[in-house]
Amino acid sequence: MRTEKEMLDLILDVAKNDERIRAVYMNGSRTNPNVPKDIFQDFDIVYVVKETEPFIHNAPWISVFGELLMVQEPEKMDKEIGETVDLSQNYGYLMLFSDGNRIDLHIQTKDYMLRTYKGDSLTMPLLDKDDCLPPIPNASDKDYWITMPIEAEYFSACNDFWWCTQNVAKGIWREELPYAKEMFEAAIRPRINQLVSWWIGIQHDFQISPGKMGKYFENYLPKPYWDMYRSTYANGEYEETWEALFVACELFRLIAIEVSESLSFKYLYEEDRNMTRYLKRVRELPKEAVDIF
Known part of the structure; x- marks a missing residue:
């Protein structure tokens, strides 16, 4: 070479x-x-x-x-x-x-x-x-440094994350794997990456780049957070995709709350609780169900 x-x-x-x-x-x-x-x-x-x-x-x-x-x-x-x-x-x-x-x-x-x-x-x-x-x-x-968000950007990211989780859940329950995976990677993943980037930016006074597509996340996240992030990548099994979704929710919640506290933003606790309850219910829902709740 x-x-x-x-x-x-x-x-x-x-x-x-x-x-x-x-x-x-x-x-x-x-x-x-x-x-x-x-x-x-x-x-x-x-x-x-x-x-x-x-x-x-x-x-x-x-x-x-x-x-x-x-x-x-x-x-x-x-x-x-x-x-x-x-x-x-x-x-x-x-x-x-x-x-x-x-x-x-x-x-x-x-x-x-x-x-x-x-x-x-x-x-x-x-x-x-x-x-x-x-x-x-x-x-x-x-x-390429991470830019500090305004509260409207933070709100939008959190709201969009929790809203789009129901699409992933729907795709898993229906056993529509391409839809569930695409919704996770195209809608959920960008919001996780956005919050992770802001979290890293806070630790470094917003004078750092996490690399294209977050390729340096592992360098800047504590090991427990990185291990959770890795676990959001599931294989082609529906049950594992459910697990990845709930890990994504847990990681998002932890990171988003820390960002909110650092930047004096308001976290969407009610949306978090409501959507977490919804996701758990859909996961338990039998295939012959005619009503969610």
Whole structure:
């Protein structure tokens, strides 16, 4: 597998030897000093070019980066399914190579770069032939820090969590596994993650990132909380899905109350009690039932 230095040297050599490429910058995890380094980190690279069309119309040019296992071109696919996409301004190649390295490369015009360059605090300039890249602070994950909620956001998260639990319960009782699982992961999980993120933010004065999709939760949660969080992932059995739902409720309650106390918000105790009673009743409900209560 090519090393980080070999990959960066290649990326920069390609740019230096092509007069159409006027600047290079990088963002993503490789610019973040707070994340662990490993072999799966992408190289998130942007080439600032005079025009995108000469690159797009010469598809084989990306072979210069190595032997490809697979490539994805998001803007091309969007355009082909009928979405409105301006390929003349920005175009991406997501490339996985046979040695395991991955480059997410975007080519974009100077005008496009000037509109977006300062929009990500994890941006690091690598090459600037024309001094066209605006000055920016050193790369940091500041843009990804957890934001302190206002009480309306907290209320919405709690209300939505408890409301959506009944959909999961309904799906389990009906033995509609895809529905129950989708409701859990698409409706319940985001609210759990939101409260967990706020809880972590409180512990660190809201100057920390839990990582994309909460991938660093384990690093910041006490072991009992982390063990509960893990238990919210159930297998394909209905009984285990019930268990995961009730663990999710318990964890949500603990975290939400601590957040409410720290931020002087009002927790929805009545909704919690009512929905917990409802969930327990549905779990016990026989299949021939014609009434819930």
